Amino acid sequence: MSDDIHDFFDENTHWVEQGTGSLNGGSEPPRPPKSRREMRKRRKARKQKRFGMLIVIIAVIALVVGGGFFGVRKLHEIRDSRNQESAAVADYPGPGYGEVTFTVKEGQGAVEVADALVKADVIKSAAAFTSVVGANDAKLYPGTFTLKKHMAASDVLTVLSDSSKAAGFLEVRPGERVSAVISDAVSLSGIAQSEFDTIINNKGDGILPAEANGSFEGWLEPGTYNVKGMGSASDIMKAMVDKRIAKLDDLGVPTGADREKIMIIASIAEAEVNKADYYGKVTRVIENRLDQDMALGMDSTVAYGNNVKPGDVTTAMIQDDSNPYNTYVNKGLPPTPISNPGDNAIEAALNPESGDWLYFCTVNLDTGETKFATTAEEHDKNVAELRQWQANNQ
Incomplete structure (x- = not known):
């Protein structure tokens, strides 16, 4: 009951200063009292308003305090991050x-390279190197390089991005022979010649495919190999053979005996001419001669059997029937390839050009110009042209 009385006076009583006369400025009579229900409603609204204001005040205080806390923490994070970045890009x-x-x-x-450089004490931080690589969009070449301890990252990049170093x-x-490849491998890798010789003498056991018949000739894929980074002669030889097999598979070369035959024909074409335009015709000459049971008569095979260059073949070598690679006296293909043929020669052996040529002769040793003939008489004219070129260029 007392609450109702208080509400009544709160809502309807207007205090005036003493001596002013009547309430409401004397112009209006006092308003009638409200119902109890409306007074309770008013009282509830006031309480809700006060509660809402309290919540707003608390929220504002929380934001101020919390914002200050998180702001300070963020500043610490930024400071720590900058300190870390400064340490990460440290450079000599x-x-x-x-x-x-x-x-x-x-x-x-x-x-990976940056981490290895840090471990080798070449650079001060990995970030210093990766940042300079990214900034220059540089390419890193595989290989073994000579560096120093405590180098600037930019100086290291100058070396590692130069393949000549x-x-x-x-x-x-x-067109290279296995003997030349192994000689270079020994020199570059520092691995003893005897390790390679052991593999050759064991006929490539565990490395060569069966169709190679124990000979590495023709089975080393042309390309670049980081032999300094390999641990043994076996690793080096296997890398070259595995790449050769993969390449032959990609080119669609048949397996087994047919694969070895293709490799032999391709190696002869590679050794006989130095222009890709002629490979298809040379392989056709070889196929035509085989079909007609003619001796191939190739200087390149005779030279291989004597371990000399084709230009050093002598009449005695051509007449030597003890050389299994002498295709002047022995019909058919030689026992193995005579070099490592490239892709163009292999593809030419797979798909020889159409033609009835039986002879060919390189008539200009400077340009490599080669002429093809279907008869012995025409071939003799081409040989005479070669002899004249030799006489004019001695």
Whole structure:
């Protein structure tokens, strides 16, 4: 009951200063009292309003206090991050000292190389190197490089992005013989010749496919190999053979005895001419001669059997029937390929050009110009042209 009385006076009583006369300025009579229900409603609204204001005040205080806390924490985070970044990109001023032999492996990215450089004490931080690689959009070449300790990251990149500064890379070229490839591999890798000889004498056991018949000739894929980064002669030989097999599979070369035959024909074409335009015709000459049971009569095979260059073949060599690679006296193909043929020669052996040629002769040894003939008389004219060129260019 007392609450109702208080509500009544709160809502309807208007205090005036003493001496002013009547309530409401004397112009209006006092308003009638409200119902109890409406007074309760008013009282509830006031309470809700006060509660809402309290919540707003609390929220504002929380935001101020919390914002200050998180703001301080964020500032600490930014400061710590900058400190970390500053430490991460720490770099040596260079130029460095001493000597470090450093190998970049095939397929390694900038991050892996950077981590290895830090471990080798070449650079101060991995981030210093990766950032300079990214900024220059540089390419890192595989190989073995000579660096120093405590080098500036930019100086290291200058070395690792220059393929000419890479050591220990073996370049296998189309037309090279196995003996030349192994000689280079020994020199570049530092692995003893005896290790390679043992593999050759064991006929490539565990490395060569069965159709190679124990001979590496023709089964080393031309290309570049990081032999300095390989641990043994076996690793080097296997890498070259595996790439050769993969390439032959990609080219669609039949397996088994047919694969070896293709390799032999391709190796002769590779050795006989130096222009890809002629490979298809040379392989056709070989096929035509085989079909007609003619001796191939190739200087390149005779030279291989005597371990000399084709230009050094003598009449005695041509008449020597003890040389299984002498295709002047022995009909059919030689026992093995005589070099490592490239893709063009292999594809030509797979798909010889159409023609009835039985002879060919390179008439200009400077340009490699080669002429093909279907008869012995026409071939003799081409040989005479070669002899005249030789006489004019001695």
